[in-house]
Amino acid sequence: MAPRIAVLGCGYWGSNHIRTLKSLGALYGVSDQNSDRAAGFAAEQGVEHIEVEKLFTHPDVDGIVMALPPQFHAQTAIRAVSHGKDVLVEKPIALTVPDAEAAVKAAHDNGRMFMVGHVLRFHPAFEKLLELVRAGDLGKVRYIHSHRLGLGKFHTENDALWDLAPHDLSMILAITGTEPLEVRGEGAAVLDHLSDFAHLHLSFPDNVRGHLFASRLNPYRERRLAVVGTKAMAVFDDMETWDKKLAVYKHSIWQDNGQWASTTEEPTYVKVEQGMPLTRELQSFIESIQTRVQPKTDGEEAIRVLRILTAGTVAHNKSE
Template sequence: MKPRIAVLGCGYWGSNHIRTLKSLGALHAVSDANIARAEGFASEQDCLFLEPEELFKRDDVDAIVMALPPQFHAENAIKAVEHGKDVLVEKPIALNVADAERAVAAAKANNRIFMVGHVLRFHPAFEKLKALIDDGELGTVRYIHSHRLGLGKFHTESDALWDLAPHDLSMILAITESAPTEIRGEGAAVLDHLSDFAHLHMRFPGGLKSHLFASRLNPYRERRLTVVGTKAMAVFDDMEPWDRKLAIYRHAVWQDSGHWAFTMNEPNYAEVASGMPLTRELDHFIDCIGTRAEPRTGGEEAVNVLRILTAGSINHD
């Protein structure tokens, strides 16, 4: 039996959850403060429409996917778990660490599944990259840098760092398997007081370093994660066609008579399994509901991501 899942929030990303859960046979209801919009999705997807306050009290709702403006995530997640619902909360799960910790603690106290929507952790290209790293194919990882650039989206409460960086921070934390020991942030606000450009510089145990660049005011799109190891380098480029999304470069660098030398090689493209990241993410959520296993992207990771965002945030006048 598939769990009966409701989606709270029928905006752009919530609509993707709605359609994907329907395809998985797990969509039971939709809810939104915009009643007309939610009723439209209920009619289109042949599921229940529930007003937000009613949603939490329904015995026929096993779990809730929340795709709300981030300032509303924590309070609704707490309400959901206290009513016995498992939750998948879109990123960021809160706008401060304290609220995130309260939501995660409430889920634990009520023995509920708490999962965060770090969807790129479920991208087959990233899963392949992580497997190559774990198998030692890149050697010791020394540096990771990510670029997530584009035009929009613009929010009134969250800046480019908080809106865009959680995806990459989740992947970086999965690779390093540790929290950074040093964090330095730089940002630039162009449109208003919220950063439209953001850089994060991080240092991890063992000397590994990482740099993240996020922009919502860029003329072109870039979605790239690069991992530099002692044996090889890898690039996960989500703008590339499927068969070129994960490139492995086996360049060589060495010292010769006191001087650095190097050779460059053409990339090999790793074979990447098929499958849409959101479908795989929601499949994982459904599996965790049934098995009661801790999600791959659970509450502890979500809080760690918020700690990094908080430490790297720049205040603008």
């Protein structure tokens, strides 16, 4: 039997959770401070409309998906787990590391599942890329860079770094298996007081480097992650069609009489199983509720990502 899950927050991303959970047979109810909006979604999906104040103590709700403005995530998650609810919290799970740590600790103390919405960790192309890395097919990873660019969306609380970068940081941390030793960041506010683009430079143990570029003020969309290894390079390009989302380049680089030389090869496209990342993410949440096994995007991972965002923000502020 599927667990009974409610969605708290009926905005753009919350509505995606609502429809996907319904398709998985796990949507029990919806809730939002805007009662009319929640009632509309409830009627549309044929589920219960639950007032926010009644949600946390509702006896028939097993888990809650939270898609709120990030400043409310931590306190709301603490309230939910304290009442015995498992939670999936959209990114970022908090605006400060102490708040995030308090929410994750509350879940642990109450024996509840805590999952974060780093949805691209569930993308079939990224899962295949990670498989290649762990199998050694790329050799030793030396450099990782990601670009997440586009026009909008603009938020009143989140700048480009905090809104866009968590997805890529989650993927980079999964590839490296460790946290960076150093974070350098820079960005700029073009429209108002919030940065509209951000660069992060990451230094990992064993001289592995990473670079992230996020922008919400760009004339074209780009969703690309590249991994450079000693044997091959791989590119996960989410703007490509399914048959070309994951490419492996077996370029050759060598020294000849003290000079570097190289040859380039055409990419080999790796077959990737098609599947919607959000569906797979929510299936993972359902399985965690059922099995009591922590998901791969758990609270500890969310804290690691938040540490990098915080360090990048500090570095950016110092550079201004």
